Every structure is written in C-alpha cells, then in structure tokens.
Amino acid sequence: MKIVYKIKAQAMQFALLISVIIAILLSTFLLLTHVQSFFRIKSKEIIEASDIANNQIFGSLLATTVSKDTTNSSIDTKTIKLATNYHGAWTKTFSEVAVKESKIRKIAFTGAALDLKTPNLYLANKNAPLVVVGNTRLEGNSYLPEQGIKAGNISGNYYQGSSLYYGSVIESKATIPELDNQWISYIESIIKGGYIDEALTIPIAKEVKNSFYDTAKIIYTNESIVLGNEKISGNVVIQSSSKITITSTSQLTDVVVIAPIIIVEDYVKGRFQLIASKKIEIGKNCYLSYPSSAILLDKKNISKSNTGNTSQNRNPDFSIDKNTVIQGSIVYLKNKSATKNRIKTNLNIAIGTEIIGEIYCQGNIEFMGTIKGSLYTQQFIANQSGSVYLNHLYNGKILVNPIPKYAGLPFKNVKKNIATWLY
Structure with a gap:
C-alpha cells in the first residue's frame, strides 16, 4: 500500500509540475505577445514621428525667409516643434516630434538651392x-x-x-x-x-x-x-x-x-x-x-x-x-x-x-x-x-x-x- 501511495503522490507531483510549466509557458507566451505588440506600436509611433520630423525640415526648404521663431503644433497625440535660425553662412533648422514619453529630434544646415538659371x-x-x-x-x-x-x-x-x-x-x-x-x-x-x-x-x-x-x-x-x-x-x-x-x-x-x-x-x-x-x-x-x-x-x-x-x-x-x-x-x-x-x-x-x-x-x-x-x-x-x-x-x-x-x-x-x- 505504501508503495502504491508513494507512486500516486509522485504522479500528482509530476502532474503539478507539468501544470506549472505549462502555466509558465503560457504566461511567457502572453507576455511575449504583449511585448511584441507594445514594441510594434512603439516602433510604428517612432517611425511615424521620425517621418514627420524629416518632413518638417524638408517642408521648411520651400520657405524663402527665416522666421527665427519656434512654431508649435499638435497632430493627434504628437507635439511638434520647428525652429530656424542662422548659423554662420547657413540656416540651422531644428525639428522635434514628441510622442508620449518619446522624442524624435532632427537638425540640419540648409542653404540656397541651385537651379537652371544659377550663375556660374x-x-x-x-x-x-x-x-x-x-x-x-x-x-x-x-x-x-x-x-x-x-x-x-x-x-x-x-x-x-x-x-x-x-x-x-x-x-x-x-x-x-x-x-x-x-x-x-x-x-x-x-x-x-x-x-x-x-x-x-x-x-x-x-x-x-x-x-x-x-x-x-x-x-x-x-x-x-x-x-x-x-x-x-x-x-x-x-x-x-x-x-x-x-x-x-x-x-x-x-x-x-x-x-x-x-x-x-x-x-x-x-x-x-x-x-x-x-x-x-x-x-x-x-x-x-x-x-x-x-x-x-x-x-x-x-x-x-x-x-x-x-x-x-x-x-x-x-x-x-x-x-x-x-x-x-x-x-x-x-x-x-x-x-x-x-x-x-x-x-x-x-x-x-x-x-x-x-x-x-x-x-x-x-x-x-x-x-x-x-x-x-x-x-x-x-x-x-x-x-x-x-x-x-x-x-x-x-x-x-x-x-x-x-x-x-x-x-x-x-x-x-x-x-x-x-x-
């Protein structure tokens, strides 16, 4: 009887161990899925913010004057800043897009473009x-x-x-x-x-x-x-x-x-x-x-x-x-x-x-x-x-x-x- 009881106890322990392992695996899988989803959303936000920051600078290239003032605006959950000022012979253009706790910042020197009529x-x-x-x-x-x-x-x-x-x-x-x-x-x-x-x-x-x-x-x-x-x-x-x-x-x-x-x-x-x-x-x-x-x-x-x-x-x-x-x-x-x-x-x-x-x-x-x-x-x-x-x-x-x-x-x-x- 003692032997049978011992075998049953070991079987229960093994089953419990398997249940714990399965629970851990399920929890890990759920956590991994959540983390992947979080980073996918976060990466999408950062890529989108980076595109906005770049596009702000590219958009500023069309302006024919330098404002010297920082402009602020909002798009959905994003806060956007754009600033231009002179720096030596060039214009320094700064772009920032804030998404919750993340910030994407880009900065560049810009100057006059060439065209077909530009003198040599x-x-x-x-x-x-x-x-x-x-x-x-x-x-x-x-x-x-x-x-x-x-x-x-x-x-x-x-x-x-x-x-x-x-x-x-x-x-x-x-x-x-x-x-x-x-x-x-x-x-x-x-x-x-x-x-x-x-x-x-x-x-x-x-x-x-x-x-x-x-x-x-x-x-x-x-x-x-x-x-x-x-x-x-x-x-x-x-x-x-x-x-x-x-x-x-x-x-x-x-x-x-x-x-x-x-x-x-x-x-x-x-x-x-x-x-x-x-x-x-x-x-x-x-x-x-x-x-x-x-x-x-x-x-x-x-x-x-x-x-x-x-x-x-x-x-x-x-x-x-x-x-x-x-x-x-x-x-x-x-x-x-x-x-x-x-x-x-x-x-x-x-x-x-x-x-x-x-x-x-x-x-x-x-x-x-x-x-x-x-x-x-x-x-x-x-x-x-x-x-x-x-x-x-x-x-x-x-x-x-x-x-x-x-x-x-x-x-x-x-x-x-x-x-x-x-x-």
Whole structure:
C-alpha cells in the first residue's frame, strides 16, 4: 500500500509540475505577445514621428525667409516643434516630434538651392566688357555686362582658349544679386558680440565638444587667441575682440570663429566657419571641407588719403594663398561708409587655389584660382607687371558645380537644400 501511495503522490507531483510549466509557458507566451505588440506600436509611433520630423525640415526648404521663431503644433497625440535660425553662412533648422514619453529630434544646415538659371559667373554691369587672358575658362551661365566679353593680353600673355566661353551668356545688372538683408543683419550682430553671454561662456580647453541639440558654448576673450593643440567640435563659438590665429596642429570641426582679424596658417585642415570685420588671411595648402565658410564684413575705417596709395591698394583685405582647397562659401561684404576705390584689391585668390561652392564679392576680386560653382563680383582686377588691369580675368577658371544638390548662401527669395545633417 505504501508503495502504491508513494507512486500516486509522485504522479500528482509530476502532474503539478507539468501544470506549472505549462502555466509558465503560457504566461511567457502572453507576455511575449504583449511585448511584441507594445514594441510594434512603439516602433510604428517612432517611425511615424521620425517621418514627420524629416518632413518638417524638408517642408521648411520651400520657405524663402527665416522666421527665427519656434512654431508649435499638435497632430493627434504628437507635439511638434520647428525652429530656424542662422548659423554662420547657413540656416540651422531644428525639428522635434514628441510622442508620449518619446522624442524624435532632427537638425540640419540648409542653404540656397541651385537651379537652371544659377550663375556660374555674375559680373556687375559697369559699362565695360570682361577681358579674358591666359588660361582663363568660363563654363555654364555667365552673366556679363552689355559690352560682353573679349580676349586680351597682359605683358604678352594672350588668351589661350578656343572659345571665349563654354555655355551661355546673359546680360547682367548694375549690381550683383543681393543676399538676404536679415542674414547680413545677423552677421553684423554677431560681430558686435551677439553670441556673447556670460552665462554660456566657458574657458578654452584642450578638448571641447558640444551637440547642436544643446545651447551653444561660447569661448570669448578680449585678448588674441592662438588655436594650437585644441580639439574643438560641434556647437561652439570662439570669439576674440582683437585677433584669432588658427595653426596646423588645431582640430576644429563645425565651430564658428569670430574676430576682427583672423589668420589661418599654412597646412590647416578642418571644417569651420570664419567671420571677421577687418581682415582674413588663409595660408597655403589648407583644406577646409564642406560646409565651411569665410566671411569678411568689412568695417575698417579707410581715409581718403589712402585711396592713392599703390601698396595699400594691392594689399588685399581678404586673401587665400596657393594650393588651398575650400568647400563652401567665400564672402566679402563691402564697407558702405568707405570711400569708393576702383583699384583696391578687396579679395585675392591665388593661383592653384580651388573653391567648390561660391565666391561672393561686393568689391574687387583678383582671381587666379579655380571655382567649381558660382562667382559673383562687382569687378575683376589684375595686378600684373606693375600695372592694374580692370575687369581682366587672368588665368582664372570658373567651372560647373559638381554637387547637384549644393546648398549655399542665403540669397533673397530662393528655395533651399540640406547642406548637412547635424549631431
């Protein structure tokens, strides 16, 4: 009897164990089904929110102005934010979609898009023809004065091309196309210290990183700054009220550098934006990757007595030396209060230099490099053999932009493209 009872007890225990195992398996299956359903719904919400965030940024590309205000709206259970503001040469566009406790955020630099009418060369109509000399080459859309284009020579160097231009010629207007006044006001503001906020100011350090989703970090001093072994990246502004020098040992990525005088020494590599009010010098063999920019908003006080000084005229306000490559925008904005000087070199781009993007000059440019994109200028100038040649383009090459979806300077009333997604 004891044996039979023991066997029955063991059988009951086994049956109970099986029941428990089955219950656990059923519970696990139900939990797994619930978890899968939860994550499926959650994933669908996140994907949908991500699409909305992206579409907000793509939709903002159609706007021809920058609002500077954050717009808020709601769709079903989603809270949506969109903010646009200038950041150097580009517009920074921020999009956020909140779904319950989750947030999807996207941020990008945007700029003016190219179209079929985008100039490769735009020379203001000053009632004088463009004279091409040496190995000059013009491709794409050339907007030229009514007097057109002709071949010439400088000290026995004649034009070498088989055609005066390789593309189309359209008559230009008296001034080059205007940049957005709102953007120029922004550049003026930050030169005067618009970024400076004591609450956000930090000391310079060997390494500084800051996401574009966070408030900008500001490194500011009244003294001159020499950037040597520092590694600085992200949403960081470096500003001096006197001078900043960038050396080849520095590592700058996506930062904005602001000072009256900015010197970029030879062999510097990085991706950054320069904004100055008196002088910019970029040395030899530098490489600034896209999207980089260098902007000189000329605020120098120039007396009338200097207008006849030959050495002063040939000493450029903004210069880029030999064999440097810059992917982005080069901008010279004139000093409106200064006395006009027809023979002053405002922007000098040396032989062997390559710009992939845009050059915008409200004054006189001496151009002997290569631009793959667009060059806008009031007047060309060539300082050769002790003489000054007006509206002469000597050995300069203006070629078609190889980037079809390039995003560039904020011209008035234009659609935009995405320059780069930020982090």
